[in-house]
Amino acid sequence: MAAPTPQLPQRFAQIKQDIAASYPDFEKQATEAWTEIIHELNKAAETIGSQGPDFIPQVKFKDLDNLDVATIENIRRVGTVVIRDIVDDPDAIKWREELKTFVKEHPEVDGGLLTFLLPAVFGDPHTRTTGVPEQDKQFFHLFWTKPQVQARSHPNLLTATKWLNQLYRSNSDSPSAELDGVDLSTPLTYADRFRIRHPGKAWDLHPPHIDGALN
Template sequence: MPLPPRFADLKREIAESYPDFERRVTDAWAEIVKQLEETSEAIKREGSDYIPQVQFDELHNLPEETVQRIRRVGSVVIGDVVDDADAIAWKKSLDEFVSANPGVQGFPGNNKQFFQLYWTKPQVQARSHSNVLATTVWLNNIYHVKGNEDLEGVDLSVPLSYADRFRIRHPGGDWSSFPPHIDSGSIERWDDPDFRSCFADILQGNWRLHDPYELGSRLKAKRTTYKRSDESTLFRTFQGWLSMSETGPTQGTLKVFPDVGLSNAYIILRPFFRPLVDVKSPEIYDPKNWSFDISTSDFPGIYEGGGGYTGPKPNIYTHPHLRLDETMTSLPKVNPGDMVFWHCDVVHSVEREHTGLEDSAVMYIPAVPLTPQNERYVERQKEAFLEGRSPPDFGGGGRENGFVGVGGVGDISTPAGRRAMGFAPDEEVQTPHSQKSKLLAGKKSVSRISHAFRELFK
């Protein structure tokens, strides 16, 4: 269904904001389509090997060529972040937690495997693990600022903790609820001026100059103008998960389109072009069969509903040149304790089938730097943690404090983990997950302890 008429006005507004817009983006469109054809062939040829794989203990000595490949692909597997035995033990503990608390919320209802849980002991321990935090610091520092731009209150070397869920996916079944999509913003990518400025080079026709890792515009971008539920309101440099099992292609793992800059360029310009032939025609790939058009309110892959807009959710018909049926690439095999990260703009999905013999189990742990917005969220998240409520981005009303074996402040395994959760080193807290829990010490800003993090992660 087309979006409301005002989005046609938005297209015209964007077109009028950039000099010689039609000519520039039409030329860029033809170049992007050609590059997608070449890149798609390379992706199909290399398969899972296209995705960079490095070891945790190599992070600070990686060749520049490897770092640049990670930047281009936008996804990476980082091996041995946590000891295998620890990751396996966390999975066992989570299995026991679910068995002991049959009332936990999860999906699918008749065979729960994706759990709406945030404060189990393994999750609290994993998020505060020193290697996990050090890994996210390394990823945060892939981002940069332009020139001498001073971003007050921002420190990429201070990691914050974002509570998310976990899955223990069983063999078999059909997961169709996670097709190709991009998180962290929907129509806001065009509708919000600050978010749109992240893609200014693309909209000026200079798509090859687009830098997905430029920080300034990202911090001001509004990703949740329409208040969608289960939408991240803080800035994650990379989304990620920690594996608690062996898993690989065809075993229910993650799939990505492994070129973040190129997919950004295509997806951002796609609303300004319409096909002149049937989308199922083999001629659809020829840029001559596309025409510049800003007369409609259509933003392909963006859908209205749920109190706002969802997407981008590209598919083979709305975004044919991505060739998603061939280029969505499964992660290579990972082991317990390995972590996987993907840039916040990466098109990703989950394999529909799990043909393996064992569970595919992961905890979702993204990379989150210190920013004023993120710090404010962590303060709210901390209060939810102390009261045993689900985090603010996930409704904030669900209760876990009645479950057997729920985690608490004592399960935060490192001083760095306490700081990442918003607790000052000398802050005393009453027994967590109590309706009467309150802070006994005065609140201290996370930003005041940035020096300690830099020392910790040297």
């Protein structure tokens, strides 16, 4: 069971109050918007429940430039997609094995920033560790190992990321318009940890969640 998130300083409450005060009928509008969101979430949950995994579109990397309009619009609507075969299996297996070797050979490596965040996120007092759970490590607080960098910088992954960026536009009124400082053709690298899941084992230490402002 994760530990409670520490309470934020009072100034954050004041910021929220100031924002609310700057909008006419804020409470009424916020309540109506929240009600609408809950209604739409209920509809989406029903659809997802009936379709199961098929709700999420799945495509192959080699087909990205030839997808039909209906498929692309479905990806936009759902908001996620599984792109298969971005890298060859031998490359992916090689990275996985190198990651296994790294955590085995470097047990002294700690989680960096995670040594501070882990108590709030996982409720785990043993924060100076390469991975969790301590007795059966599967989730590793490492960000910049060689195989991670190789995976993120793989040409096919960058191509897929660029393709995904092109699904959206920076100005809703003019698809061809560009905003200063916004370049959707240049992928940005998001450095995250990695998990090597053991097949067939239930593990609730890292349940489904939505990342917060700390990320």
